[in-house]
Amino acid sequence: MYSVHPLLITTLSALVRLLDFAFSAKMSAFLLNNTYVKLCHWFFKTFEPRNQTLFHSIVAFIIIPPSLLAFVFRNYYHGHLALALTLSYTLYITALLTSIVLYRLSPFHPLAGIPGPTIGKISRLWSLYIATTGQQHRYAQELHERYGPIVRTGPNHLHIIDASAIPTLLSAKPFEKAERYKVTVPLGGSGALGTLVDIHEHQARRKLWDRAMNSEAMQGYREIFSRRINQFVGLLEKRDGQIIDLSLLFSLLAVSISIRFDVMGDLAFNGRFEMLKSAVDANDYISTTRGSAFFFEWSGKIPWIRPLVPYIMRINAPALAFHRLAVECISKRLSEGSKKKDLFYHLFNEQNNGQAWAFPLAIAESRGTLLAGADTTGTAITSILYYLLTNPSTMNKLRFELDSHYDDIGDMYSSDTLSKLPYLNAVINEGLRLAPALPSGTQRYLPPGKGPVVVSQTLIPEGTTVQMPTFVLHRDPRYFSPQPNSFIPERWLDESIKPDRSAFIPFSVGPTSCVGKNFALTELRLLLCILLHTFDFQLSPSFDSKGWESTFNDNFILTKGALPTRTSKGIVVLVVFIEERNNKTRETL
Structure with missing residues (x-):
């Protein structure tokens, strides 16, 4: 008689349990959950819904799917719908956030090759936090000192301090004013000159x-x-x-x-x-x-x-x-x-x-x-x-x-x-250089169909927002040496130390x-x-x-x-x- 090796028995038992799981309600729920997660992530990444469509999109892709899953598989939770909803939403949101974070940090993201803080690559909520401190200008200065003239500060957001990029970024085409300018304009309403995109x-x-x-x-x-x-x-x-x-x-x-x-x-x-x-x-x-x-x-x-x-x-x-x-x-x-x-x-x-x-x-x-x-x-x-x-x-x-x-x-x-x-005028220029009225500068957006565009020897893909922080640019030693952080009106008059006025x-x-x-x-x-x-x-x-x-x-x-x-x-x-x-x-x- 032949004896069966214990390891083989263990392996076969595990395979049987796996097959049983594959055809169980639990596996079906798992697969459906991840399918919905991938679909939701793709939709929001591709279309970035705004305005009235935002609420419809949230309902269609974030609220309904886990609710349906909980209802369909409620029997798995012994009929406890509340428990099913809680677990379903927890798994769905966790999986969705994981998918988003992994993609934004992955080498497959269009801005993957541009350096920047990890937390900024994950979410713009970090920039929102920095804004509450009132020190955006100093934070941007630290980022550029660490990472260079181009920094990824958001999932699809870049900071650039390069005078050669100004004509491309601040002209009418292909970039346009970013969405931040119209965010406080009522939907379908009229905006002031500065809010017009x-x-x-x-x-x-x-x-x-x-x-x-x-x-x-x-x-x-x-x-x-x-x-x-x-x-x-x-x-x-x-x-x-x-x-x-x-x-x-x-x-x-x-x-x-x-x-x-x-x-x-x-x-x-x-x-x-x-x-x-x-x-x-x-x-x-x-x-x-x-x-x-x-x-x-x-x-x-x-x-x-x-x-x-x-x-x-x-x-x-x-x-x-x-x-x-x-x-x-x-x-x-x-x-x-x-x-x-x-x-x-x-x-x-x-x-x-x-x-x-x-x-x-x-x-x-x-x-x-x-x-x-x-x-x-x-x-x-x-x-x-x-x-x-x-x-x-x-x-x-x-x-x-x-x-x-x-x-x-x-x-x-x-x-x-x-x-x-x-x-x-040299004194006024120097004062405006060191203390610009809008220290974080302006934002520009490259809309779909207008890109990609090469800026500062870097390929900028469609859907990217680019910001040029004036406070940092005005203190860049490449353009305002010597002593870029010092008040020296003579720099605007002395031919030997004249600054780069394009910056x-x-x-x-x-x-x-x-x-x-x-x-x-x-x-x-x-x-x-x-x-x-x-x-x-x-x-x-x-x-x-x-x-x-x-x-x-x-x-x-x-x-x-x-x-x-x-x-x-x-x-x-x-x-x-x-x-x-x-x-x-x-x-x-």
């Missing part, structure tokens, strides 16, 4: 804005500039000799959001904002606008959330308050008509009795106008003053240039030569660049000149001047910390009288 729609609206920002319109705005700046000068005179937080004053009252807000309030809404009279933001306009900007930033990280945005806005206090503010402002402006040639006078073409816009569109541009004025010019002027105060020799050079061209403030208001002063994009470039560039530069030049001509500034002895940049926060727009300064109005004259390398020395009596 379709290039033809953008071009049509841009023509109206160009008319409102041309040289003739700018001349009409000078009266508003002069009145508000004089009002702010009077405010500083009342605080002569006191230690004040210039950053706070600029934000709440004048150059940051108050002057900017009041100027934009005058330009757009016939003086709706009168914060300079009280020096207090009693109605929280500033925090409301900042909160709305932050809401725009984090929701843009996950654009598929767009169908939920109207509901989120109802419970998000800053976003809701900002919307109500925009409605209030534009309603008052429309009811009062054109008392002066403000921004909407030109946008509505009121000089030619143009037809008023539909109310939803007017509200959208009202929101865009208010948001565009939040902490942009204010951050720039505050930053420039900080850099000047921590570089006294630079301050003296600028004051000498101003004093050699102008005898009094009135000449500055009426002069067109401010834009031609070389050192003034300098504080207002972006291309057909969707900042329409308010000339307005912002005019405001910066005029305000900076008048303040330096009228006042002397000294930083508080207790101020940590070396750590001020660490107070920068990136919440879509750049915000900054306190700048405690003693402001004094002296008799400022040119006294010379010392010749030193053919330069005059300026003194304050």
Whole structure:
């Protein structure tokens, strides 16, 4: 008789159990579950449903399949449907997430060859978390220092800092504005200029804005500039000799959001904002606008959330308050008509009795106008003053240039030569380089049918979003050496160290660049000149001047910390009288 080896018996028994399992309800459920998982993953990866189709897709591919599985195989769980549903959903979601993670980290993903943090490759939720810290600009800088000029920061998201890529990325074709810009626009509704993704729609609206920002319109705005700046000068005179937080004053009252807000309030809404009279933001306009900007930033990280945005806005206090503010402002402006040639006078073409816009569109541009004025010019002027105060020799050079061209403030208001002063413009450029208004820059998307495209010697597949972080680009030693993190206005004038201007994009470039560039530069030049001509500034002895940049926060727009300064109005004259390398020395009596 022959004996059977125990190992063979064990193997045959295992095979029998496997065959029994293969034809059991358990195996059928397992196979169906994974089939649905693969189908769901393929569908969302291929079509990336948005808008109204998002909810239908979630119901069809995420809710229904595990529910059907639980119902069909409930007898396997002895008729306990609740238990069947719990286990079915747990297995389904776990398998789906596993499939997604493995694919995004696999060599089969189109962006597999581009380096980046593993957690970023898995999900954009990591970027959403970084956004909540306010340190996106520093995080992006660390990533590029570690991984190089091209970094994969999301499943289908890249960061690029390469000046040669700018013409391709920021032109009208083949890339287009990413979905983040329209995420807060109601489905089927109208958006402000900055939210328009379709290039033809953008071009049509841009023509109206160009008319409102041309040289003739700018001349009409000078009266508003002069009145508000004089009002702010009077405010500083009342605080002569006191230690004040210039950053706070600029934000709440004048150059940051108050002057900017009041100027934009005058330009757009016939003086709706009168914060300079009280020096207090009693109605929280500033925090409301900042909160709305932050809401725009984090929701843009996950654009598929767009169908939920109207509901989120109802419970998000800053976003809701900002919307109500925009409605209030534009309603008052429309009811009062054109008392002066403000921004909407030109946008509505009121000089030619143009037809008023539909109310939803007017509200959208009202929101865009208010948001565009939040902490942009204010951050720039505050930053420039900080850099000047921590570089006294630079301050003296600028004051000498101003004093050699102008005898009094009135000449500055009426002069067109401010834009031609070389050192003034070098100082402003350097300030905008180190403290760009939008530190994370712009996003562009390569839609299906338009790719792939080679950018920076890298093949960019369709469906990829590309972002160029301005803060990091502006401090890249390849373009701004020597000392890219230092304030050196001479780099814009000295032929031997001139920077690569193609990498300098504080207002972006291309057909969707900042329409308010000339307005912002005019405001910066005029305000900076008048303040330096009228006042002397000294930083508080207790101020940590070396750590001020660490107070920068990136919440879509750049915000900054306190700048405690003693402001004094002296008799400022040119006294010379010392010749030193053919330069005059300026003194304050």
